[in-house]
Each structure stands twice: as C-alpha cells, then as structure tokens.
Amino acid sequence: MPDARRILALDHNKRNLALLAEFLAKAGHTVTAANSLPEMDAALQGDPPVDLALIDLAGFDSRVWERCDRLRQRHIPFLVISPQHRVDLERASLSRGAKGMLVKPLSAKSLLGLVQSLLPA
Amino acid sequence: MARSKSAETSDPTHTDAADGANHRLSTGVTGLDEVLDGGLLPRSAYLLRGGPGCGKTTLGLHFLTTGTRSKERVLYISLSEPEGQLRRNANGLGFNLEGVTFLDLGPTSEYFSKSESYDIFSPSEVEQEPLTRQIVQAVERLKPQRVFLDSTTQFRYLSTDTFQYRKQVTSFLRFLVNHGATVLFTSEGTQETPDDDLKFMADGVIELAYAPEGRTLSVIKFRGSSFLPGDHSMRLGADGMAVYPKIFSTKIRRDVEEQHRRIVMIDSIAGYALSMRGRDLTTNLHALGMYLKSVGVTLLLINETENITGEFRATDGNVSYLSDNIVFLRYLELDGQMRKAIGVLKKRAGDFEKTLREIEITRYGLKVGKPLTGLRGILGGTPEIIGAKPA
Incomplete structure (x- = not known):
C-alpha cells in the first residue's frame, strides 16, 4: 500500500461520516473523522498534518467558513459538500479556497478520483 | 421429519x-x-x-x-x-x-x-x-x-x-x-x-x-x-x-386444429361442468362455441335433463342461448308404458315441424315414428288423448 494520506472528514450526520470514513479507508487513506467543529479543530492540531479535507456543510452555521479560511491559510486543499446545488454556497466556498463543491449524493467513483487528484504527490 | x-x-x-x-x-x-x-x-x-x-x-x-x-x-x-x-x-x-x-x-x-x-x-x-x-x-x-x-x-x-x-x-x-x-x-x-x-x-x-x-x-x-x-x-x-x-377447451382446440375435425360432440354438459370444478361453465362453453363456429366446426352439446317426466325445461344451467338449434328427447307415460318422443324446440334460420314424434331405439338404430297428434300434455310427460273421457 502506498504511503497513506491523511484525510479529514467533517460531517454533522454520524452515518454519513461513518460511510465516508469507511469508503476512504477502503481506498487506502487514513481518515480522521470529525462530527463537530471542535472535533475538527482538534484534528487540525494533530501530527502528522492533514493532506486533504472534506467539509459537509449540512448542519453547520457560518462558523464553518472560519475553518475553511484556516485550511486555506495552512495550504490544505479541501472540497465542500452541499446537500443541494446552490450558487451562493458554491461562490462562498470557492472564495474561501475550496477546490470545488460537490452535491450529494456523491458518486463514489468520482469522489475517489477527485480525492486522488487533490492529494499532493 | x-x-x-x-x-x-x-x-x-x-x-x-x-x-x-x-x-x-x-x-x-x-x-x-x-x-x-x-x-x-x-x-x-x-x-x-x-x-x-x-x-x-x-x-x-x-x-x-x-x-x-x-x-x-x-x-x-x-x-x-x-x-x-x-x-x-x-x-x-x-x-x-x-x-x-x-x-x-x-x-x-x-x-x-x-x-x-x-x-x-x-x-x-x-x-x-x-x-x-x-x-x-x-x-x-x-x-x-x-x-x-x-x-x-x-x-x-x-x-x-x-x-x-x-x-x-x-x-x-x-x-x-x-x-x-x-x-x-x-x-x-x-x-x-x-x-x-x-x-x-x-x-x-x-x-x-x-x-x-x-x-x-x-x-x-x-x-x-x-x-x-x-x-x-x-x-x-x-x-x-x-x-x-382450462384443460378441456385447450385439448379440444388442439385436436380440432391438428386433426381438422368437422363435428365436435360434448357428452355431456354435466360431465364438462364437473371437469371445470365449479367454475363459470356458461362463459367457458360460450367461448368454446364461438371458437368452433368461427372455424366452421359443428358442436353438439348433450344436455341431460334431471327430470324423467314433469315440468319441461329446455336446458339446465341456462345454456340454451348458446345453441342455434335445440332438439329434445323426452320420456312419456302412455297407457302405462314408458315411451320416448323427439321434437325440435329451436332452429336458427328455417322452419321445422312443430309436432313431436315417437322414437324407438332398435337393433337397426334410432327409428323415428309418425307425428304424435291427438295428444295433449306431452311436454308434461303424462299426455292424455284428446277427446278421451277422464277415468
């Protein structure tokens, strides 16, 4: 197995989080699952650093944008996941440095491809 | 087990x-x-x-x-x-x-x-x-x-x-x-x-x-x-x-088509009904009759009446409407003897003799006698000779 990349997954829905973590782990990644913003903060303190973050916006208020800003400051690439396609959310995400916005339900195959392309070589 | x-x-x-x-x-x-x-x-x-x-x-x-x-x-x-x-x-x-x-x-x-x-x-x-x-x-x-x-x-x-x-x-x-x-x-x-x-x-x-x-x-x-x-x-x-x-109608159909039959006789409706195990007899017979008619096959339906004598009914089970022609056989009691009569009740497109005739089953086959005139109450099974004084 190639050297495992650390992926941070933030999701308010526990089942979503578990499925996402299970799926990425099966693809050979090390996943840190965060169910809340404080959990995400703690994960970002950890060592070794996170290589990529997946942020599911559902269930979070505007404080989630502060975390996005923090990820950009640290040069951690991230994808935003949204329950529906909304132009305002997409614009806000991209302006905060998101590599893109994905709309649920995600296609497992394209998610994996996207994750691979965003992970630093 | x-x-x-x-x-x-x-x-x-x-x-x-x-x-x-x-x-x-x-x-x-x-x-x-x-x-x-x-x-x-x-x-x-x-x-x-x-x-x-x-x-x-x-x-x-x-x-x-x-x-x-x-x-x-x-x-x-x-x-x-x-x-x-x-x-x-x-x-x-x-x-x-x-x-x-x-x-x-x-x-x-x-x-x-x-x-x-x-x-x-x-x-x-x-x-x-x-x-x-x-x-x-x-x-x-x-x-x-x-x-x-x-x-x-x-x-x-x-x-x-x-x-x-x-x-x-x-x-x-x-x-x-x-x-x-x-x-x-x-x-x-x-x-x-x-x-x-x-x-x-x-x-x-x-x-x-x-x-x-x-x-x-x-x-x-x-x-x-x-x-x-x-x-x-x-x-x-x-x-x-x-x-x-629907085993019977299917078999009949197959046989008619393969063997090019011209006449089909079902003897009898009662037996056919039994094979249908209580299902809708009239509808089934109707469909079969229509089918056979469409392929030019004559269908003879034998309908046994339950009563030997007594009140006359054309058919049992309301199947008379299915047929174009109805010929009936009847027992009658005449002079203390059981005798048989034959008559026509219905014939599509054509006239027919209205009187009944006596029939006999002989060693040479069925023998149809002369018209039974001078009798009344034949359909009731116990006819009387017109003009005879009551005993």
Whole structure:
C-alpha cells in the first residue's frame, strides 16, 4: 500500500461520516473523522498534518467558513459538500479556497478520483 | 421429519438427482404443474408477476416446501417481509417450513428508531454491496436447489439506472442458476415502475391476477417447454393455492386444429361442468362455441335433463342461448308404458315441424315414428288423448 494520506472528514450526520470514513479507508487513506467543529479543530492540531479535507456543510452555521479560511491559510486543499446545488454556497466556498463543491449524493467513483487528484504527490 | 438446517446442507447426494435432462420440478400447486406441462424446468429462473394479495408469496411457499419434502435444499430470500411474520403467515396456511433457510434482507426496525439515514452517497452505492455479499455467501454456503426471491422490486431502487438494474438482475439470476438453483422471483409491476424488462430476462413468466370475476393464473412464457395458454382459474384457500387448468377447451382446440375435425360432440354438459370444478361453465362453453363456429366446426352439446317426466325445461344451467338449434328427447307415460318422443324446440334460420314424434331405439338404430297428434300434455310427460273421457 502506498504511503497513506491523511484525510479529514467533517460531517454533522454520524452515518454519513461513518460511510465516508469507511469508503476512504477502503481506498487506502487514513481518515480522521470529525462530527463537530471542535472535533475538527482538534484534528487540525494533530501530527502528522492533514493532506486533504472534506467539509459537509449540512448542519453547520457560518462558523464553518472560519475553518475553511484556516485550511486555506495552512495550504490544505479541501472540497465542500452541499446537500443541494446552490450558487451562493458554491461562490462562498470557492472564495474561501475550496477546490470545488460537490452535491450529494456523491458518486463514489468520482469522489475517489477527485480525492486522488487533490492529494499532493 | 426432523431435519436441521446443517444436516441438509451437508447432504450433497440429491443435487445430481435433480439434474436429469427431462426432469421437471413440481411447483407443489395443484393444477399448476399440468399448466406447465409437468412442472418447472430445473436450473432456470421464473418471474412471478402480480399485484399485492395475488398469491405470489403463497405460490413461493408451495414451491419451497415441495422441495423440502423431497429433501432438496431451499432458500427463501426476503427483501421486504420479515422472517417472523412470514413464518406466522405460512404456518397459518399449513406450510411446514422446517428445512427452509431464510435470508431476511429487509430493513430492521432499528433502522427507523436509530434514524440511521444518510445522504452522502446514494442507496445504490451503500446498500447494494452488503446485500450482494449476504446473498452470495448464503448461496455458496447452502447451494440451494430452489430459491424464492421476494421481491426484485427492491433491487430497482438500489440501482443507479435502468441499464445497471437489468445488468445486475440478469447476472444475479445467472449466478443462482449456475449454482444449481431453480429460481422463482417476484415482481410487482405498477404504472410507476413497470417491470416488462424482467419478462425478457426470465426463462418463464407466470402472472397472477385478481379480477372481480375471480383469481386467475396464466403462463405467458416458458422457454424450452410447452404450456397450457390462457387464464386459468385459481383459488387461494385455507390450504394454499390451487389452479384449475382450462384443460378441456385447450385439448379440444388442439385436436380440432391438428386433426381438422368437422363435428365436435360434448357428452355431456354435466360431465364438462364437473371437469371445470365449479367454475363459470356458461362463459367457458360460450367461448368454446364461438371458437368452433368461427372455424366452421359443428358442436353438439348433450344436455341431460334431471327430470324423467314433469315440468319441461329446455336446458339446465341456462345454456340454451348458446345453441342455434335445440332438439329434445323426452320420456312419456302412455297407457302405462314408458315411451320416448323427439321434437325440435329451436332452429336458427328455417322452419321445422312443430309436432313431436315417437322414437324407438332398435337393433337397426334410432327409428323415428309418425307425428304424435291427438295428444295433449306431452311436454308434461303424462299426455292424455284428446277427446278421451277422464277415468
């Protein structure tokens, strides 16, 4: 197995989080699952650093944008996941440095491809 | 017959017994094997279609329990009804489910109470794999000879698109058949989710319907075998399902077409009614009569009247309207003797003699006498000579 990349997954829905973590782990990644913003903060303190973050916006208020800003400051690439396609959310995400916005339900195959392309070589 | 599940899975001896070239598997339903020309061909997949309450599950239970009686390994895959409920219902209908292995893949009640819902991936991405894994494991462990799958409609919601769905169902059926199973799978075809595609995948299609006139069963496809076409009457009772094949009308039709018959005589309507086991005689006879007329065949219907003498009735069971011509034979008591008379009651397009004539059965055949005139009350069976003084 190639050297495992650390992926941070933030999701308010526990089942979503578990499925996402299970799926990425099966693809050979090390996943840190965060169910809340404080959990995400703690994960970002950890060592070794996170290589990529997946942020599911559902269930979070505007404080989630502060975390996005923090990820950009640290040069951690991230994808935003949204329950529906909304132009305002997409614009806000991209302006905060998101590599893109994905709309649920995600296609497992394209998610994996996207994750691979965003992970630093 | 006390057999544990483990005992039967470790018995490989009868796998080969079921593989004979002309071997047929009984469905366990009275009359259905007759419709299927002896039963189902093994190692094939059959689609069982019908709306709710049409008897799909009951037929499936017949199919499986018939297998367990001959010590076959059988598997019930349920994607909707929970095992406990199925067992209760089956016991209520008198099915012995000993030896039937259940694979309950329906959602558990915890699914709702724990609100384990998700939206990150579509259900097809999440549920399909564990479902497939469970089925594959069960099939490879048990190597069932009969599989009842209730119902494939659930699979449809687990597929990303129609193409995937068809591909999955086809490969799944092939997987089961390759493992030695004869498969009966159900589907509820509705307007929102038509299931016509399944008909093409199946080796045979059995349709169940529940119309106001009664329940019917029809076979619309059976690869590699003939079958009795048409809607056959079906009953769901306290002891399960029974099918009443339209055997006579089908046989008559076949014989007329193959042997180019010109005249068909049914002797008698009462016997024909008996073979129909209480189903709608008039409708059946009507259809048969219309068919024979359309192909230019004359039909003679013998209708035995119940009364030797007494009040005259043209026919029993209101079948007189079916015929173009009615000839009747009648006993009469004359001078203390039993005598016979013949008369015409109805003749389409033409005149006929209105009087009755005496007939005799002689060694040279039937002998028709002179018109019986000068009598009254002949139809009542006890005629009097007109002009004679009452005793």
